[in-house]
Amino acid sequence: MSEDLYDVAIIGCGPAGLQAAIHAASKKARVVVFGKPRKSSLYKAHVANYCCYEEPISGKEILEAGRKQAENFDAEFVEEDIIETKNENNLFSLVTESGASLTSRTLVLCMGVSRKKLGVKGEKRLVGRGVSYCVDCDANFFKGTDVAVVGNESAAVTGALTLLSYASTVQLICRKLMVIDTLHDRLRESQVKVVEDTWVKEVIGTDEVEGVLLKNGDTLNVKGVFVELGAKGALELAANLGVVFDAETFSSIETNKKQETNIPGLYAAGDIVGQPWQIAKAVGEGCVAGIEAAEYAKKLADS
Amino acid sequence: MGTGVLDVDDNNFESEILKAEKPALVDFWAPWCGPCKAIGPAIQEMEEKYGDSIIFARCNVDDSPNTPAQYSIRAIPTLILFQDGKVVDQVVGAVPKTSLESLVQKVL
Numbered sequence: 001m002s003e004d005l006y007d008v009a010i011i012g013c014g015p016a017g018l019q020a021a022i023h024a025a026s027k028k029a030r031v032v033v034f035g036k037p038r039k040s041s042l043y044k045a046h047v048a049n050y051c052c053y054e055e056p057i058s059g060k061e062i063l064e065a066g067r068k069q070a071e072n073f074d075a076e077f078v079e080e081d082i083i084e085t086k087n088e089n090n091l092f093s094l095v096t097e098s099g100a101s102l103t104s105r106t107l108v109l110c111m112g113v114s115r116k117k118l119g120v121k122g123e124k125r126l127v128g129r130g131v132s133y134c135v136d137c138d139a140n141f142f143k144g145t146d147v148a149v150v151g152n153e154s155a156a157v158t159g160a161l162t163l164l165s166y167a168s169t170v171q172l173i174c175r176k177l178m179v180i181d182t183l184h185d186r187l188r189e190s191q192v193k194v195v196e197d198t199w200v201k202e203v204i205g206t207d208e209v210e211g212v213l214l215k216n217g218d219t220l221n222v223k224g225v226f227v228e229l230g231a232k233g234a235l236e237l238a239a240n241l242g243v244v245f246d247a248e249t250f251s252s253i254e255t256n257k258k259q260e261t262n263i264p265g266l267y268a269a270g271d272i273v274g275q276p277w278q279i280a281k282a283v284g285e286g287c288v289a290g291i292e293a294a295e296y297a298k299k300l301a302d303s
Numbered sequence: 304m305g306t307g308v309l310d311v312d313d314n315n316f317e318s319e320i321l322k323a324e325k326p327a328l329v330d331f332w333a334p335w336c337g338p339c340k341a342i343g344p345a346i347q348e349m350e351e352k353y354g355d356s357i358i359f360a361r362c363n364v365d366d367s368p369n370t371p372a373q374y375s376i377r378a379i380p381t382l383i384l385f386q387d388g389k390v391v392d393q394v395v396g397a398v399p400k401t402s403l404e405s406l407v408q409k410v411l
């Protein structure tokens with residue numbers, strides 16, 4: 001990743017992001033793609049309904065081939081999560097989990113969909129009473145208290161580090177951490193206490209959170225439980241840019257037929273845009289988003 | 304058609320919401336909160352629809368910390384429905400619009 005300006009930055013390397021990269025890079029745009037192939041919904045799938053592949057094909061193979069194709073057109077890949085997005089002076093700036101930052105003329109959101117809730121006893125009942133799904137939104141309500149964060153990936157680790165500035169103690173509950181080394185090092189050097197090799201069995205409390213019961217039998221006495229599974233998703237990374245969501249459930253991003261969102265230079269494609277959650281739709285939308293983003297970036301560069 | 308979403312704070316919460324003649328739906332929010340931004344347009348839309356019979360207001364928890372503390376708010380967005388100075392019901396998070404509709408139906 002070099003310092004200067006990209007034409008097209010793509011968050012997500014599933015089929016939508018890969019197809020966007022292939023089309024944008026083949027139009028000679030300078031393209032960078034973020035994300036982890038293993039975290040694509042497709043990685044463990046066996047696909048029998050994708051056009052022109054008569055025999056079932058492994059999702060992993062599709063992803064690997066797509067990446068090579070995009071690299072052949074000179075798209076760059078960075079296997080890191082994005083933890084922050086900003087839109088200033090017609091440019092998008094991004095920060096990765098290792099702390100690196102870059103700017104781009106356009107941004108294509110292809111983060112897919114992922115599970116955000118634990119689904120354990122007590123969780124639903126205590127939402128807003130100590131259970132939170134957004135460190136950035138709610139950290140301020142837990143000043144001087146003991147809190148726990150649950151998750152294995154970048155959102156949990158960066159969330160736990162953020163909470164150190166508010167809470168008096170922070171414990172991170174995880175099965176096994178899956179983050180880039182530099183972020184892991186920052187965690188190790190911090191005051192966060194890592195409770196590894198276990199998971200939450202139940203959130204305890206009557207009117208408010210009093211603690212969490214872990215699968216290993218231990219109980220942690222905490223006032224707050226931040227559920228931060230996976231990487232930051234649409235509500236965290238896109239809503240802050242002012243993107244309009246679907247009016248019924250606020251779970252997918254609204255686009256037009258050019259895959260444009262309401263923000264100039266910002267596109268979205270794939271599962272993040274809504275159902276059906278299928279590869280054929282993801283690559284179709286990725287193709288359109290890649291072409292449109294490359295053309296927009298070129299106009300901006302020429303202006 | 305209503306008169307727009309009203310901004311309330313720690314100082315005028317009592318007079319504008321608790322002592323109001325109409326029921327009031329208050330959106331506790333903050334500018335840095337993504338889910339709050341996502342539901343913003345839906346609340347404006349509901350204000351246009353129900354603004355004659357319900358006050359739609361929002362309280363920035365960053366500028367007004369006392370009111371959210373009084374209602375034990377620990378996640379945003381939290382939407383609380385008030386009538387005659389008392390809490391009728393509340394929802395937390397960027398819940399689907401159908402949940403917002405069923406919330407306001409409780410005072411219509």
Ligand SMILES: Cc1cc2nc3c(=O)[nH]c(=O)nc-3n(C[C@H](O)[C@H](O)[C@H](O)COP(=O)(O)OP(=O)(O)OC[C@H]3O[C@@H](n4cnc5c(N)ncnc54)[C@H](O)[C@@H]3O)c2cc1C
Pocket residue numbers: 011012013014015016017034035036037039040041042043044045046047048049050080081082083110111112113231232233237269270271272276277278279280282
């Ligand atoms: C078990 C299973 C079987 C399936 N079978 C089929 C099938 O037979 N046929 C079919 O058509 N579809 C199938 N699907 C659906 C298909 O996998 C999805 O529709 C498709 O993968 C969507 O592509 P996408 O690019 O939108 O998102 P994904 O493929 O999910 O990719 C999302 C990408 O975003 C990245 N990302 C997320 N957040 C961040 C962040 N903050 N920073 C950086 N990167 C981020 C992830 O690392 C990942 O690379 C299946 C899905 C599953 C789970």
